[in-house]
Amino acid sequence: MGVLNGPLRTFLPALALAFLAAEACIALDTPLPWMIGPLFSTAIACMLGARLGAPVQAREAGQWAIGTALGLYFSAPVLAALARNLPWIALAVAFAICLGMAAGAMLRRLSGCDDATGFFAMAVGGASEMAVQAERHGAVVERVAAAHSLRIMMVVGTIPFAVRWWSSHGWGAGIDPFVPLAASVHPGGLLVLIAVTSIAALVLKRLKLPNAWVIGPLLVALALTAAGIELSRLPEWMIRCGQLFIGISLGTRFTPRFVHTAPRYLASVAACTAGTMLLAAAFALCLALLTDLHPGTMLLATSPGGIAEMSLTARVLHLGVPVVTAFHVSRMVVVVLAIGPLYRGWKRLH
Known part of the structure; x- marks a missing residue:
């Protein structure tokens, strides 16, 4: 009973705070209220010393909801x-990889950190995967994890607002014509969808593949949708709960230990992250000019954020969810598979 009470003692207060913050963001009309509110409220509370936490099951449930919801957009025409x-x-x-390597070199110069820490701190990949790789290559894991937490917070706290502001002022106006195949909730089909997507996630987790609770459900929902099988869409409350759980999981990473991380290092990470965001935005606008893709969609697709955060932003703003998801999943797969050789090549250049 004590084992169960431990996580609940830190999760239930986090859940209450996150819900209130989400409601406040709804009242303020912010984008992504069910993620931004929980993320920033729990992060601030934790940095002030509050004992808040999120069990791994909550994070996985959130990832499952997002992965499944995203997969339902991938019809055959899409x-x-x-x-x-x-x-x-x-x-x-390729641009994201080169940008991460350049930012890693800049971080090393600005902060004085070692090669491995600089490289893995700025590599545009998942925080957990980069932390594991950092440990293997002798980097300071805590600093790498702090850098990725700060990067996600900066991206989530700026890009959704910027994209919505630009769209509302006529820049890149218009809505991408992507909608989920399943248009309504069918209880029986929903149960089947929950079962098959959860099994896929468990299989990928057993195989120790990254982002198993996003990628597994996404691939199964994608396969069903591409085959024209309409089981059910996810109820909106499930997607909101998914956002809330992910927001709490991200926010509770900002422990008091994060506050005491070297100020020069964190300031350097913030500067490098801001630079990568601006360069990624410029690259996105160039791609939008060269293609028929929506400028807002390209900003989200090429940003240094994560799959869940950027794809959710696309969904909320009615942009190209499949495009954003495809860009981020492709980048994640390449980075995870190639990060070791890339680091060795990067180190030889320095």
């Missing part, structure tokens, strides 16, 4: 449209 954009996806992945 996949055909994405296939025509494969060269641009490949170019964006």
